[in-house]
Amino acid sequence: MTAPVADAGSTAGSAARPAAQETGDQALAIRNALAAVSAGLAQRFDSDPDADIDRLLQARTGAVDTQVRAAWASCLPVDAPLALFAVGGYGRGELFPQSDIDLLVLAESDAQLAHGEALAAFVALLWDAGLPVGHAVRSAAQCTQAAADITVLTAMLEARPLIATVEDMHALQVATAPNQVWPAREFFGAKREELRLRHARYEDTADNLEPNLKEGPGGLRDVQTLRWMALRIVGTGDLESLVAIGQFGADELATLERERRALSRLRFGLHLVAGKREERLRFDYQKLLAERLGHVDNADTLAVEQMMQGFYRSAALVLRIGERLLQRFEEQIEGETAPVVIDHAFELRRDYLAARDPQWPRDAYDVFSLFAVWAGHDAVRGLHSQTARALAESLSRVPAFQQAEPALRERFIALLRGPHPVHALERMARLGVLGRWIPAFAKVSGRMQFDLFHVFTVDQHTLAVLRNLARFASGIVDERFSIAHEVWPRLRKPELLLLAGLFHDIAKGRGGDHSELGAEDARIFCSTIGLSRADTALVEWLVRQHLLMSVTAQKQDIADPEVIHRFAGKVNDREHLDHLYLLTCADIAGTSPKLWNAWKDRLLADLYTATRLALRRGLEHPVAGIERASETRDAARAMLATLGFGDDDVDQLFERMPEIGFQRSRPDQIAWQAASLRGVATGETRVRARAVGEHAGALEVFVHCQDRDGLFAAIVATLDRLGLAIQQARVLDGPNAMIFDSFEVVPIDPRCPPGIDEVEQRLAAVLDGPLDRIKPTRRTQPRHLRHFRIAAQVGFDTLDDGRTMLSLVCTDRPGLLADVTQAIRSEGLRVHDARIATFGERAEDVFQLTSTQPDGRDGALDETQQEALRDALLACLEGDR
Template structure:
């Protein structure tokens, strides 16, 4: 391959003397020349953009832009420096490599003679160079530069970043002697011998990957620096140049260091990534390497991706990126291992069994023509799962596996024996690790074609922060953590429930298939359930186990939707949910799958309140199943049970019966029907010492590590109280997850809020929240206003048209449902609107799914006699108009 990116060390450096400038250009003064160059380059960039849109090869575009800049740099040098015998000019870094993207840096090295010829030469050089750089800046070519002698180059190259840039030095105005002298100044005998360079660059690569979470599957990936990005490909070039003496990876094929198929794949993905980066620079109009939401749709459209019924154009583009990055990572890992062997020599193989051996800790097949059958592939994963001392897969075996992927049949086409081998892996040691390896190496996508379809598939929203395949693997990893036997503070009940599972592989299969039908159109739960049933039947699972996997996939959203959108303190809600679940085994499996699914969707989605919601729903449903679905619990029975349990808790701490009775008289009856005994006991104890008509604010920590708080407010009722509390919590940097607003005796309120910090750093403590709320409620409620904040950048690209609905409730209230774009302070603003409409809030359920807020409020208006009444149609319309004005008019 002819590649302008090749470093100067690959070839005899061609002399590049200064060229004679056009006489008309020379006649221009510097300002006129700079303007002319700026216009020329602008026209060139416009032409290149047109060629890009016409789908011309990206390497040709990069070479053309590099050549255009080369011409102007040489002309500027001739204008300012001329044929100076003591100075040479080199392009370094990406410019030296010949990969000049529309907004790339222009990095230059001015190589100065070791000793000035005369005492007056250095000041003249300095002034001429200053003129050159100013001229380039005015011409729209701001250049980063260094002026060094050969000795200074050697000294500077002790910094591996400087050496890396110099490795790709390309002469712009330099003779052969200067090129050879520069290469000699940075030779391995002087700085960074091959072994040290390899180890440092490998560690640099690992640290860079770690900065991006060791995954390419970020919502806004960095095309240059992220895992699987262009920097990974460049790192292989740099290592080849230092270790072998060539940065042309094609030459590694002849040396046996790289397979022809590997080289072709690597080049194909490099061009894909380069095209994405070139287009990103065009749509951003500035130096931008991160594929932000601001540019994703624009770039997808420019690349010709169009929305279809199954996926958006932007999702198609992102899937192309994720798949390219995954291949770069996969091949790069193999090449790094071969460089290691090149430097350290082949290790003595240590046999593991008749088929496999260990080479320097890497698992390798002993058969030189392995694998002969698909069964041999499954045997590899079985041995891998059984060994704790394996560092990874040997590069030769990994390459052989990749080359023979086409021979892996789908499970529908496989023999019964091969299907049985797969189930042995699933029932064997470390099944999640095995599935993860099979997915990463492409085997799982061959075995289950539907999994291949969702590999690299993203969803253009803020709720799903991973691609579907990576989310699935994250869910499986969470399931594996349940099986570890170690309690995980994130999940209250998981470690207790896991040992009761009859067949853990049922849960693994449900996790594997729960999202496998995304992107096909239709209900992915229903379609995935069909896939799961077919898979289980083909693999010989019993009808009972097949039905359970199918049910779990079909209902995998049931528990989370029930807990987050309905009042799970309502016995009717619990009874309906328990009826759908039906038995304890389904409940156990669904609880674990739900926890693993939510926690595997986004690192920020699972929190202490989600944990409590799921645990409370699980516990209440388990009791309902134990009692029998034919015996649903009525409100008064629930209230009586909670009252008795709360009484026992207070008595255990020395509270007498008379005091308990007095405290209960001040509490609303519905609180006993809806609250937990521990919560009710805490609220009752908080009322001690508070006179009738007094105010008491209490907060308690739920989870020390996540900063979740439960906040209880008891106060005389007055207009605007709920809005003032919400605004104050918002000012404290707390996001409300759920609010329960109850009317107590003597015209008081019993409000409880479940909150989490909006920022991880320095979350407010319970005492601080208590003090700030108490101060706010002691003053004028009119003075408590929501904090005004700018809308986060990423939310601007995910605007949801507000959906506002009204329904009647059984207790003569109006149920307000609101779906809209989430943003900081949203709830505080909504409650202000409710206050301005003179409405009372009796209950609130707050749910956020990425950029989507789905909130439900029970509200009433007050008639002339002070009684709560549902909203009539006129009042509903007035509220709808006010909310729309608040939400749609918000351009912050």
Template sequence: MSAPAAGDAGAAGSDAEWAARARSALAEHAKALAERFDAAVDVDRLVAERSRVVDRHVLEAWQACIPVDAPLALFAVGGYGRGELFPHSDIDLLVLSGEDLGATGDTRHEDALSRFFTRLWDAGLPVGHAVRSAAQCTEAAAQDITVMTAILESRPLAAGAADRRALQEAVAPTRAWPANAFFEAKRQELRERHARHGDTSDNLEPNLKDGPGGLRDVQTLHWMALRIIGTSDLESLVAVGQLGADEVASLERERKSLSRLRFGLHLLARKHEERLRFDYQKRLAERLGYTDSDGTLAVEKMMQGFYRSASLVQRISERLLQRFEEQIEGEAIPQPLDEAFELRRGYLAARDDAWPRAAEDVFALFATWAGHDAVRGLHSQTARALAEALPEFPDYASAGTAMHQAFMGLLRGPEPVATLTRMARLGVLGRWIPAFARVSGRMQFDLFHVYTVDQHTLAVLKNLAIFASGSHDERFTLASEVWPRLRKPELLLLAGLFHDIGKGRGGDHSELGAEDARVFCDTIGLSGAESGLVEWLVRRHLLMSTTAQKQDITDPGVIHRFATEVADRDRLDHLYLLTCADIAGTSPKLWNAWKDRLLADLYTATRLALRRGLEHPLAATERAAENREAARAMLAAFGTGDEEIEALFERMPEIGFQRGRPDHLAWQALSLRGIRSGDVRVRVRPVAAHASALEVFVHSPDRDGLFDAIVATLDRLGLAIQQARVHDGPDGTIFDSFEVLPSDPRHVPAEQEVEQRLESTLTGTIDDVRPPRRTQPSHLRHFRTAPQIDFDETRPRLTQISLVCTDRPGLLAEVTRTFRTQALRVHEARIATFGARAEDLFQVSRVDAEGNDRPLDEPQRQALRQALLACIEGE
């Protein structure tokens, strides 16, 4: 082996002096690159220049440290081998030795190599290295596909022709990873990498390098092409028919877009960072020149660009992976499905080379796809033909009746949600409904919506598909029962498709979406009643959610108003299913047992109100009588005698019979067995079908600070209150009910532990019970919600407080302690969290000299406002 002549190390000064000069020069160059980046210089030039500058310093160190006659050669590998270095990318080096170092005990060159690598590290270069002989390269590459991949992109820095040939031969297909094995291994690696990122690029904090559709996907195509075709130049793949010129242009455009994001991210993070975290998103958007406009933040525009780039990379990548598979395995024998389509190795392909000849052919493709379970996906040749035809594909407004009917046929046919998902992924849905294209890749910069609008919409549709499947999902109590009542399920699918389509236009997205839905439905020929239902569902798709979470659905007046708005059972069925699907499709963490029961209870109560007739609203006394009799029947079934039932009922507050459920009342009554009015009794039970959700009942003598102590204790137990009801019982007792969920689903306290901890707290001194102090998660600081505190008097003798602010651990416990310091009594709490935003409602009162509840007067409201602001902002 040979190496360039070593320079005079002494003339260059000491290693420390050289490292200091190199560090300073590299820092100056990095600063210049950052300035050129901000001046919009092409990112490929920047990463290449960074690589060339590093080359010079690496070679200087090599020549100063490695003797000219040493049997060593130096190669850049990995991304550095490609000649691409981002500001804080690793610098991977391979030293090729003419002998197996260490195998013979020869350590002659170890000191020189150690000095070489130390020089680079001292200069601030993040060097990773390996020292191997050719035989060791073969062995390491054969055992580890990542080593093989790194060597595949090797670039000589200090190596002669013989060295280069030796390294090429060491990883030749005959020695390690022949083309077919390499392809399968890299494809599996890609799948596993995608799975680690949730199989979607639409994460709130996406990984620009390793996430689905990221730069690693593009690099994987280059590696496969190099091993299978013999070239990593994508343009050369056009000549051999593996890629179309338009596909190459699209890949290069999106690769550059992703590279620019990654370069800017490295600059902002000042370290090797590949995940586009909230910490950097707004600043990067500003640095890249994005600005806010009506309805859309600058950061949302930047992220939409990323999501669209990643989606296109994935789409083209899937096609090229198929073509590589065919290159290795050869053309498959087609299996005809009908006159127009066939299967090729399980992929759906058009039999006509000139397909599609008409726009209707596209919908025929999706109809055939939906009708055959054996289809693995769309054949790359047909996928490319579809992509090329998309610019001429009409939208629904300019299409004819035949296409309108064909589209509705897809919604009424097998697997309609899968069909819509495929159409969205392949770009067809955005062409057919232009408004859907506008929300494709659109993110909302908050922690409530964890998906882009289009992906959220598809998630909602997938939830509807679960309801339609007929199998019971325990997460949704009534959904599988309600779905069969729908006469035309396709109308609910249309409502799900349009419910958020108006987002980002600067107005009420429900109103804008309803207008779009009405025009669409009328245009494609739905009847007035059908169009009206879809329009109403889109316009009022938040009605059931807000009613259930922000109002007292045990109040007959609330049920009557909601039922009046809904008007009929058909609307109610559709709205219930859409609401469940919408909430569950917003975030995996948002749907929980409490929301399931709230919606199920609201649905059941409203259905009864509609059956009774809106002209016959149920009075509170009637509801109390019905609940009392139903609870009595349940207690009798448990063997409780009439005399005992009456005695238990006399110890319970009347308002409980007006607002409670019969099973809840019977459970509370049984909890009172064996105790006196002055005793503390706590009982806990799981919410039906939801083991992690708990219902907590507390009976205790009333005293100041009791509610605050209960909330603080539950907080210490790791239980988050979703709803609280506080009723005054006879003889100075309280009947408090809490719906709670574990803050961490992995740690659910046992029911007995909750009972014991609460009883211990309430039988002792409660003055010193304090909520735990917790630090706010760092990511919440990027989603500040300006505090909003409003007062209203919706019930006699009570004041309703609406509190909106940034959520944080322990917030509720601190708020209730503020109520205590203001000498207020809490009667009800409804707790709702939307990402980083808390929206809580409290019914409170002050107590006059006679012990009666009174609403807050204006001075008391202002004092409470200031105290709450101090509590919220004094984090």
């Protein structure tokens, strides 16, 4: 390894470089000594769950100090006019197993020139010993210049002398003093903006699947930032000093220090497990770290979920306390202004909401009143730090809803019916009030699910669902949800939908069906706080059935009148349908930013529209297939007429199309496909694609060509090669052995979706050539999928129409659908319909298949064919790719 050179070195030096052999021996000695220390610290970490993490960090820092000083002594003369400081985390005395060793050599220019070679030898020795050294050589004046970069200044603020005199220490302090560079006001503003941008990089939440312990919101960097600000503004990085001057509460300090130690313990263990400098709690390490920390799986919660819940709760508290201290720093810099009175209880101080009564809150009613006033003044900057602290100290006064007085229950209902109710619920959750009021919510706070489908903790997902509902309520049209803005105004009592959203996942992690358990929680809550039986029943039903619409839309053929009739029978009336549609949209979109797409939007909108029509007709009058086909035919004819098609042209085009298509397709699809066939000779291939909604890259693809073996597998493989993921496929047989296949697709990588022309040309070229040469693309499995293995499940059901339904549940991976269709093709089977659903790492796909019967007609698979296909699929899914 080449040792880095100092940023101000020389070509000559007065100190002789140690002989190569001596240097090598000393480097080996340093390496061995530190390895022994590291092994001992790791053993202490593993053997004692209660070991003081600060002592471990200090012990490692002390061991490194010893070796760095020894290396300095072997390379530099005792009387050299040079000073050595530890800076950054090393200067702070927090050396984790894989932390960098940041050093500053303070020396004037002539000393730098005189000892440049010796300094290079010193740094090289440390690198040879395996220490990840970062260093700078600067004079006092150069320190001032370099400190113009606030990151450099921040590192020097925590300088700790290793080899230095009192004069050296004073010189460095003077060089970086506020009157030289970055006065307190500018430093605070820059650091606060730096914190904001850093949080934004992590989507302003610590509740990610693979959070960053150091840089993420609520991580160790947040604690360090508070110390840096204290150093610049107050003159001390010791937060205990802030307690003495009234800037910080003793309870706040105790909480912050407790959570810092918890985060530090996680980071120490992560470095041990990773064996390298790693700050992200990646899936690669989560299970290993949970085991190393002593967590054990239980009936309801995996060990890794227990560990992660601890992290999320620590991060939330760091964020909460950090907000208060930042505000106090701001007050100290800018000073107080005259308050603006809101009412007898509250006022604005520098646009922060504050309680006027020094003894506030006197009871829980006062607490709920705070959130009501806050909702009515939604533009305020936030909660004043003194009021926030008083609230934190009085959380024990907030009873659970079952023990609350009627007046307090009515106050909560009024919050839901008042302005900005979702903002009120979010603030109550963030500040710990909602968990006191609804104890079941406290249990899911910070609770993760170890999968790739739920990218947020349960409480953060719940709040995301509520925010989506607030968007629907705003009246602003969101192009991602095509009809939500039309449905919301029809709600009789919107607060009931908010309660359903609040409770829909509240029973996660208890074992059993969370929908059933959550419905019981919702029933008890609603009846206790005084809702009517009818309103309580609606909320209970929504929680129990919150997955019904999603499952129906994604796993069943909603173009089948029988499917619509069964779903309408479960929904039963328009009110339940309206609420369930909005809750389903909000739930799916709140599960993962990548989960909602144009296909799901249209699928749910189509199911909603078809069900509304069925309810209007009456459940005793289900829509017959022939009647639906006639309606679709007439509507498509009208659309084609606007495009200049005459009745005779339309009749000829419709005769070329499969009759079942008029029952299974929407009028706009029929019109589009018919128009695509204009001028196409019998037997000629035609491929068309069109954009779906406003989502970039989402397409509907129509394929019309001569039927032959392997056709479906070739189309799937080509779409996969184009970077398109199939969400739904419908395969229909038309007259003259022509197929009418349609595919709903979304880009695998939304940043570079293929264009419509490219899709049409590539597919057409493939279909006009030999299909045997089209094979699935081989891709490397993404890192994150390796940690989530789902045992493949293959099931078969024989349908009334003589087809066999194949149900497949397995671990998702790139090219999965292409491989599955190849396995189906290898068994000589035909695909007639496909429903593709992916939930994080879990793929749940459904296919309708037939095989050629002895009489030449298509029919259901017999047991021998089912077993052969099962074996082929398992070999495909479990084989080494």
